[in-house]
Amino acid sequence: MKRIHLSLTQPISLPPIALTIGNYDGVHLGHQAMLDVLIQDAKDKHLLTAVMVFEPQPREFFCPDDPPPRLSSLDEKADILAKMGVDYLIVANFDDQFRSLSADAFAELLGKLNVQHLVLGDDFRFGHDRLGDAQFLVDLGLSVANLATVVKDDARISSTLIRQALAKQDLALAARLLGRDYAITGVVEHGDKIGRTLDFATANVALNRPKPAVKGVYGADVFAFKDGKAIDLAILSQSGGVAGVASGSLFGAVNVGTRPSVNGSQHRLEVHLPNYAADLYGLTLKVVFRTFLHGEKKYESLDALKQGIAQDVTDLLAWRAAQDKDAV
Structure with a gap:
């Protein structure tokens, strides 16, 4: 095209x-x-x-x-x-x-x-x-x-109706209206690297839109591409990460919002891949939203933020493990 x-x-x-x-x-x-x-x-x-x-x-x-x-x-x-x-x-x-x-x-x-x-x-x-x-x-x-x-x-069926479904965190309805699971795709860019100081490194994925249609903390399947071709994220890291729900993906904890705990103002999409470490800068990530955990929170300190992120990751990994049990 x-x-x-x-x-x-x-x-x-x-x-x-x-x-x-x-x-x-x-x-x-x-x-x-x-x-x-x-x-x-x-x-x-x-x-x-x-x-x-x-x-x-x-x-x-x-x-x-x-x-x-x-x-x-x-x-x-x-x-x-x-x-x-x-x-x-x-x-x-x-x-x-x-x-x-x-x-x-x-x-x-x-x-x-x-x-x-x-x-x-x-x-x-x-x-x-x-x-x-x-x-x-x-x-x-x-x-x-x-x-x-x-x-x-x-x-x-309208874009407005899908925005309303996503605002209500009804990912299933949005998927039915779209004909596919809702996803955001963007290049991994350099951020302020606060996640590293909290022991939860994140990939900052370019939103390429004034305001996203989702907001909060989610569990997601994450796919990677380079020069338009799919690549296996797992082989880029010795630890391998956690397999996503969909084949070929890794499971990620995702925050979409303005990050009020660090006085942020711009909308960001940040992805943490549990049990994973690799240089992802310049790669294109496709973040497929699977489950909503909670809305964006403002923590009173960085220590409280770190504890909150740790609990989010624990809760999302529990959700991910439950998907395997349900599939058996």
Whole structure:
């Protein structure tokens, strides 16, 4: 899949494409249904496929001081879309210039991108003040397919519903709506290394989003990648770590939040791998959330924080051991 960063002044000339447009946050089952139609329609019409997304997402642009939680980073979206067989990912920079486009100007932009067919949701709107819709495009002579809302368990599948499930720590519901377990993927970066002073070294995983959709302490399966290829974390350490629930993973204790005990302010995702020691900097880790332990706590001292982390690790390892017993 080719990723294109859209320029309003110099739109890139593409081969004839079938296009769908949206945030695609999470690329959930509703999105996947849309993509299935896109791919089939493109095949029938002898077109290539493209998805247009926005960076930042519009609500992040309008509310920078209090953005909504985001389910997936741009790279995570791109990975899922590529695996589904999409040919082009068009990334539109959502700024004052883009948001000010009239419906006519947006339709003209679609023409410059060589859009021959569109697959849109039933609530799709575009242009300044959201005056454009599917019928507007049909009236201009464009081929448009509208997809009805996808429903599961009597509820409309949406990114908002998944955010709400994760906020309630309902990982099972989120997984049903996504079609997969919820995960965050990012590169291991250097942090402030406080975990080492507490005897619980952590990998600081880049979130690549203003605000994550999960918060608290979790047990997770952790997978590692280098240059896009999976690697075995266990062979990087003599101690080997604790096997995760899923094959090929290690089990980790994960904290997502602002770390109030050390006066943190930025959102962080930190992973501690029990019985494990290795240099993970620069690797990409995929953290698959398996169980929620408790919300983020503020401890009164570093000693209290250390004791709290130790108890969290003990409790999560007990949960992990119970999974093996239940599987027998």
